[in-house]
Amino acid sequence: MVIFDKPKALLDVPLHYCPGCTHGIIHRLVAEVIDELEIEGKTVGIAPVGCAVMAYDYFSCDMIEAAHGRAPAVATGVKRANPENIVFTYQGDGDLASIGTAEIVHAAARNENITVIFVNNAIYGMTGGQMAPTSLVGQVTQTSPYGRDPKLCGYPVKICEMLSPLEGPEYLERVAVNSVVNVRRAKKAIKKAFENQLNNKGFSLVEVISSCPTNWGMTPQNALKWIDDNMIPYYPLGVYKDRSENAEV
C-alpha cells in the first residue's frame, strides 16, 4: 500500500527551484489538493512572474502564464468565461504584494470566486535577491545592502491583515511550510481555499510563509529556523477572515 507518493497533478519533471527552496512543498500541496478533490480536469492555474514563473511546466492541469502581478485579473477573465472551471493563481510576494496590489485588492473586494496561493519569502528570488515589499525591517538584500530601513522604504506589507477588513473576501489564512506540523496545516488551508471555490463561496487566499535559502544566504535548515525566529513573529500564522459557519477567527 502506498502511504506517500508524488501527486498526479504534478507532472513527472524536475523542479528548477534551488536546493531546499520550499516552493516545491507548496507546489506539492496544491497538487495533492487537486488530486484529492478530483478536479484536475477542470482546473486552470495562473502562473506568476518570479521564481514560480515556470509553474506551468509542473502542474498537469491547464495553465496560463500571466504578466507580473496580473494573475488575479487573468484568473477573473478565465473564471468569468467558464465559471465551471476551478481557477487558482500562484503568486510570489513581489508579484502579489508589490506590482500586483491593485489586482489582488480588487479581486478580493469583488469576492471573485478564485483561489489564491500567495508565497511570501520576503525577497525577490528570481532576479537574485532584491528587497521585497515583505522583506523584514533590517533584512539585508541586494537592494537594501544596509538592511531594510523603514525611514527610507517603509514597513513590510502584511497582505492578510490588509485584505481582512474588506467585505469581499471569503477566506484569508496565513500558514508556513517550515515544519512537518506547519506543512500539514498549510495543506488543510489550501484544501479549504479550493473547497470554497467548489462551493461558490468566493475569494480565498492562503499566504504561505516560505524560505529562500539561496538569497537569504543560509542553509535550507537554517532558513526554516529563520522563518520561526523572524518571519512568523512579524507575520503571525492563523485565520484572518473566514465567513463560513463555525469559523474560528
Add this chain to the structure above:
Amino acid sequence: MIKLTFRTDFCKGCGLCVDVCPKKILRIAPDTINKKGHHPAEITEMDKCIGCASCATMCPDCIIKIEKE
C-alpha cells in the same frame, strides 16, 4: 514493513528530509553523485523506518515514495 524509495535523480541534496527524520536513519550519500551533480538523500536502516512520512512531507522535490507491505 515500510519501504522507502527515492527518485534519486530528482534529489538536490538539501537535507531537509535528513533533519526531520525522528529515527535519524536518512543521510546525504557522501560517495554518490546523481545526474544533477548533487549528493542525493538515502536511507541507511530501512528496518527502523516507522513510515511517519515526515521526510516526504518536507521534501521540496517530491522524490520520496513510501509503501507499506
Add this chain to the structure above:
Amino acid sequence: MSEKVLMKGNEAIAEAAIIAGCRHYFGYPITPQTEIAAYMAKRMPKIGGTFLQAESEIAAINMVYGASAAGMRVMTSSSSPGISLKSEGISYIAGSDLPAVIVNAQRGGPGLGGIQPSQSDYFQATRGGGHGDYHMIVLTPASVQEMAELTIKAFDLADKYRMPVMILADGTIGQMMEPVSFDFKLNDAPEKPWATTGTKMQREHNVVNSLFLKPADLEVENMKRFERYEIVKENEPMYEEYMTEDADIVLAAFGIAARVCKNAIKKARREGIKVGLIRPITVWPFPTKPFEKIAETCKAIISVELSMGQLIEDVRLASGGKVPVTLCNRVGGMIPEPEEILEEIHKIANGGK
C-alpha cells in the same frame, strides 16, 4: 435587424460586438469611449454575458487575456492614455497568440492630452505599441456603419489569425449619430483546441504562455508569428479609392480625416482640379498596392491626418519616392475644415507656391 437604426458610433461598436458573439467585455471608464462600456453594462446581463468594470486598464486587458485564453470572443475599449496602459497586456496577448478585440477611440496626446478627437496613436497602433516584435491588425472606421461592420470583421480576423485586432477610431466617429444597419452575414468562431478550458482528463494540458527562455525557441516563435503576418499582409489589406482614376493630386487619409477630404475633393473638382482619395481601412496591414499604382500616374500625394505626420511615413514608403508627399494636418483635437485641405490642394496644384 435589417432596417436602419440611428446610433452613436460607440454604441454601434458595442451592439456589433454582441452580434459577433462577444459575451465578455472588460473595461475602464475614459472619455471619449465610455458609451461602449455603458452599452455593454446595460446589455450583457440581459443576454447572459459578462460586463465587468475593472480596477484599471491594466487589469481590464489582463481579464481579456484570461477570457481569450478560455476560448471566448472578448473585447475591451479605451482611449489613448488607457491604450498605453493596455499595451503591456496587448504584447502578452500577441506573444501568446490569442485573439482579442481592442477599441481605441483616440484623443489628443501626448500625456493626458485632451478629450477631443485625434489620430496621433497611429504609430502606436501600427507598430505594435507594446514591447517586442508583434503586430495587431488595425481597422479604421470612417462612419457609424463601418464601426459596426469592422467590429464584426475584427472578431473574425482575430480568431482566424489568433492575434489582437484594434479598431482605431476617434472621438468624432464614436460620438456622431448615423443610421446603421446590423444586417450581417455572420461566421461562427472557429474551434479553439488550444484554449485553457480544463483538460477533462482527456488531453495533455494546454499552456498559454509567451515565455521562452531558450533563445533558439523564442526565435522560432517570432519567425512563425511573422510568417503568419505575411499571410495577413497578403490577404487582408482593405482600402477605398475615391475619384482616383484621373487624379493628379491624391489625398491619403483614414477615419474622420477621410470624410473631410471627400468634401474638399468635391470642392476642388468643381474648380476643375483633379483630386482623389485613397482611404486605408486597414492601416496594418497597410494597403501599399494602391499607393504603388497611383504613384505611377499622379503628380503629388497629400497626407491628411490629425497628427504631426504619422500616416505620411507609410504613404511615403508605399509610394516609393516617386511623387512628392506633403502633410496637411491639425492636432490637439482640432479637425481641418475642407477649405484648409483645399488650400493645400491649391498650393500643390500651383506648383507648391
